[in-house]
Ligand SMILES: Nc1ncnc2c1ncn2[C@@H]1O[C@H](COP(=O)(O)OP(=O)(O)OP(=O)(O)O)[C@@H](O)[C@H]1O
């Protein structure tokens with residue numbers, strides 16, 4: 140029923156892993172196979188294409204639903220409907236930022252210090268021109284097809300590029316002057332398809348599954364048993380999404396406690412629970428959390 144377009148490139152691997160974990164496994168013969176399929180009654184066509192082109196294809200109705208970055212939605216200014224941010228990037232769960240950067244030793248401290256005629260290389264010419272106009276800077280914007288950081292200072296004076304971990308900026312001796320945009324990966328739809336009740340319901344199902352996986356990342360389920368006399372001590376240190384579930388065990392004197400907790404911190408939490416009187420402690424991975 141839905142046609143789906145997924146991003147090739149930076150987001151490809153993380154997107155395929157996300158769909159797999161959401162029980163929407165993308166099937167294709169190799170990573171060179173751009174015509175894929177998903178064994179799901181709601182999805183009838185899957186293509187893998189460049190994220191730069193995805194907003195325009197969605198706007199034109201060539202696909203119903205797609206995944207791309209907010210950076211490309213802004214750059215193309217495509218009229219699409221967002222079903223929400225999907226919090227993953229190439230390497231982390233953090234957003235990427237579109238930044239303006241200059242060489243470490245350059246004299247400029249803010250965008251308004253840039254002199255007339257300054258040369259700026261970028262993969263985002265439309266976004267960059269809009270930004271420069273807002274700040275009253277008259278610049279020459281030079282389109283880049285990648286390796287943008289390598290072009291300063293000999294080819295251009297400054298760049299507008301993406302940063303995620305910051306490692307490319309550091310390696311090339313660059314300093315951030317300003318952030319133009321913070322960009323998450325997004326689930327986006329064609330407007331007309333979104334207005335169709337059946338298609339919208341299918342889109343919302345897909346969104347729920349994907350968000351369920353993202354929400355579960357970094358969390359685990361802890362289950363333990365504790366004697367009545369130690370229950371309060373255990374509850375005092377047990378974190379929870381809302382509050383821990385406590386069930387009394389057959390026979391009276393003992394309780395089972397379960398709670399969803401952050402994976403980070405479990406290394407100190409489990410020994411602390413044990414010291415507070417908990418026993419039979421289980422740590423269980425969680426595949427999805429749906430609110
Ligand atoms: N660390 C990252 N670097 C670049 N793009 C990222 C990163 N993390 C997430 N993205 C997102 O991925 C999309 C860019 O994907 P694209 O396929 O162009 O990757 P790419 O690595 O730039 O490809 P190429 O290697 O051909 O330049 C953008 O929407 C961008 O926001």
Ligand SMILES: O=P(O)(O)OC[C@H]1O[C@H](OP(=O)(O)OP(=O)(O)O)[C@H](O)[C@@H]1O
Nearest residue numbers: 285286287300301302303304305306307
């Ligand atoms: O902050 P970091 O974690 O270093 O990531 C950001 C870098 O990744 C992207 O480059 P990409 O791999 O797309 O190469 P490209 O410049 O050739 O497009 C982006 O354009 C930055 O150069």
Ligand SMILES: [Mg+2]
Nearest residue numbers: 149284285286
């Ligand atoms: Mg790139």
